[in-house]
Amino acid sequence: MQVGFIGLGNVGGQLAGSLLRNGLDVMVRDLDDALMATFKEKGALVAGSPKELAAACDVVITCLPSPAVCSHVMEADDGVIAGIKADAVWLEMSTTDEAEIRRIAEKVQAKGALAVDCPVSGGCHRAGTGNISIFAGCERSAFDKVLPILTTMGRRVIHTGPLGSASKLKIITNYLCSVHLLALSEALTSAQVMGLDMNVTYEAIKASSGNSFVHETESQVILNGSRDISFTLDLVSKDVGLFDEVAKRHGLPLELAPLVVDIFKDGQARYGDREFSPNIIRRLEDACGVKVLGKGFPAQMVDDEPEEPGYEVKIPFRSDY
The missing domain is CATH 3.40.50.720 (NAD(P)-binding Rossmann-like Domain)
Incomplete structure (x- = not known):
């Protein structure tokens, strides 16, 4: 074959x-x-x-x-x-x-x-x-x-x-991933501004009800500083835009989705289409005058299974x- x-x-x-x-x-x-x-x-x-x-x-x-x-x-x-x-x-x-x-x-x-x-x-x-x-x-x-x-x-x-x-399921799961990334950007930046140790913060979230696949992967490259997840802002905008469009075709009165679309479009306008998607956190880092970093985190994710x-x-x- x-x-x-x-x-x-x-x-x-x-x-x-x-x-x-x-x-x-x-x-x-x-x-x-x-x-x-x-x-x-x-x-x-x-x-x-x-x-x-x-x-x-x-x-x-x-x-x-x-x-x-x-x-x-x-x-x-x-x-x-x-x-x-x-x-x-x-x-x-x-x-x-x-x-x-x-x-x-x-x-x-x-x-x-x-x-x-x-x-x-x-x-x-x-x-x-x-x-x-x-x-x-x-x-x-x-x-x-x-x-x-x-x-x-x-x-x-x-x-x-x-x-x-x-x-349909793929754009739903990508939408959820994107929402989690925005929430983590706010959570990690808040922890930095509040003076918390970022390595402790990472492990505390991982061990808590706030954990997610996105945290276990993308938070690591955020805290490394590389922000390299091999995925870019233009692709996230495309995916969340597809979800929003399909939802509208079905007459769904969604509230978060249009906001997520706008945030990623703003990230594109600020940092360029090909910026790594976890660098959406830069919108908050720039506004707060901080850099959200930890120690010992990988520059890229590796599947060790x-x-x-x-x-x-x-x-x-x-x-x-």
Whole structure:
């Protein structure tokens, strides 16, 4: 089976690396020739276009930075849809708009191929070790077909329901992550201004009801000073914006979401699109005239768990089957 992977960025490159590391035949495509050359050295084939890749592969995976980029890669004259084979599978692993997923999926299905939205969650450091979580939205029969590939790239795989459901859950979880990051920015800055020891503060939060995955990861790179979580303000703004838009389409009168969108847009305006997302704390550091730092924290997160075989997470009492 030939697997094609389009988009070798911070997350995509790690996922494609897991496929190669586990012995699958992989073909790659990216706008960065240097990235493709790196994968070629590791044994991957290189495609000249998304169409060429799709024509050669049984499974086509896209992991791209925005809905607009994904739509172009799929629908251009030299795009995936122009080359995809009947009975092939398209796995969309980007964080994107579920309505756009379903629109493009209709074109993929018209070519006789299957479509699955399967975004990932857990951070780049876990993508690199094959321990990331994966959501998959599709018919159960399609899920069973792609499960062996998904468990090669990730550890915990959840069938979320029909096409589009995975993307809805992904933007919900990314929204929560972003809210936690803003709350931690306020909490850590407050601790600094109040004169608390920041190492003690970190451990106290970790041991308390205020703990979260975001605290255990992003607080560490905040306190190191690197703020390097391999994720940037423009991507957070995109994700929380997607959540806010989908919520509005459903008529939800949300209160926090519009504020979160505005805060991250303000961070972009102040510090630039490509500033690391944990540096949203700079808005408070600058206002208070402090630098929130601890001692001995890592500059980047490293997944110290050994790579383990992936598996489907079984959901008790689910209502859809």
